[in-house]
Amino acid sequence: MGLAAFTRELGSLGTFIAEELARRRGWRFVRREILEEAARMGPLTEDELTRLVESPPGLWERLSLPARRHFYHVAARVLEYAQGDDVVILGRWSTMLLRGVRHAVRVRVCAPLDLRVERLADRLGVSRPEARALAERYDQGVRARIRQFFDVEWEDSDLYDLVINTERVGVERGCELVERLLDSPEFQPDEASRQEVRDRALALRVQESLKSDERLGHVDLHVTARGGTVVLQGVVFGPEERRAVLEVVGAVSGVAQVEDRLTVARMPIR
Numbered sequence: 001m002g003l004a005a006f007t008r009e010l011g012s013l014g015t016f017i018a019e020e021l022a023r024r025r026g027w028r029f030v031r032r033e034i035l036e037e038a039a040r041m042g043p044l045t046e047d048e049l050t051r052l053v054e055s056p057p058g059l060w061e062r063l064s065l066p067a068r069r070h071f072y073h074v075a076a077r078v079l080e081y082a083q084g085d086d087v088v089i090l091g092r093w094s095t096m097l098l099r100g101v102r103h104a105v106r107v108r109v110c111a112p113l114d115l116r117v118e119r120l121a122d123r124l125g126v127s128r129p130e131a132r133a134l135a136e137r138y139d140q141g142v143r144a145r146i147r148q149f150f151d152v153e154w155e156d157s158d159l160y161d162l163v164i165n166t167e168r169v170g171v172e173r174g175c176e177l178v179e180r181l182l183d184s185p186e187f188q189p190d191e192a193s194r195q196e197v198r199d200r201a202l203a204l205r206v207q208e209s210l211k212s213d214e215r216l217g218h219v220d221l222h223v224t225a226r227g228g229t230v231v232l233q234g235v236v237f238g239p240e241e242r243r244a245v246l247e248v249v250g251a252v253s254g255v256a257q258v259e260d261r262l263t264v265a266r267m268p269i270r
Contacts, residue, residue, distance in 0.1 A: 001085040002182045003104045005094035010138040011116030013166045014109030017174040018090045027086040034092045038073040072208040079201035096150045103189035105181045108160045199225040228256030
């Protein structure tokens with residue numbers, strides 16, 4: 001039993017390593033399903049959500065409410081899959097969303113840009129300049145989204161349990177390295193680590209519901225969960241908004257109790 005999350009540079013062979021790991025262990029490989037299901041939760045298509053994950057945001061989008069709403073649609077689906085045993089998740093911010101989960105092995109796969117360009121050109125049948133543009137555009141997009149939503153640098157090796165450079169490490173050897181961690185005592189699941197994933201999944205579903213409610217999309221709250229108890233912290237503007245928040249949160253599946261630590265601020269009289 002276990003959980004592996006991958007992020008990879010385009011052309012780094014990261015997809016092949018993740019797929020081969022899932023095949024070797026008989027685990028489920030999850031990638032496209034996340035965006036397919038997230039698209040059903042909101043107005044965006046799967047292609048539009050792909051751009052949300054892989055393309056840099058414009059200035060207006062950085063400031064817009066829909067960007068956060070769509071983020072929670074995707075993030076909540078990632079944690080839903082992470083609750084299952086024996087799953088490999090590729091991309092979709094999974095390595096960021098699972099930081100601190102004991103049994104989640106988080107892997108970044110990279111390679112020198114020139115090598116990735118050669119691989120992409122050969123695999124896709126495009127020119128070297130086209131392949132370079134594809135790789136650089138993808139890297140720029142993922143890097144920008146990680147900054148936007150997590151305020152960290154995608155390339156920071158401290159964020160991962162394992163970084164694989166495929167300039168010298170192939171698919172088979174890469175799988176072996178990941179499997180060593182998956183089988184090590186430090187990464188074995190226990191009830192506490194499984195509960196951590198369930199709690200994060202519930203907190204994200206709550207955030208998703210709040211952002212999806214037309215009355216509350218502008219509200220930014222800090223939400224945590226523990227064993228069905230959801231703790232709400234932050235500022236709401238007026239008693240009616242507070243009641244709306246509690247109503248929405250109480251209706252989320254899995255919420256047994258709501259701990260209200262909200263601060264009610266009153267709009268100034270003009």
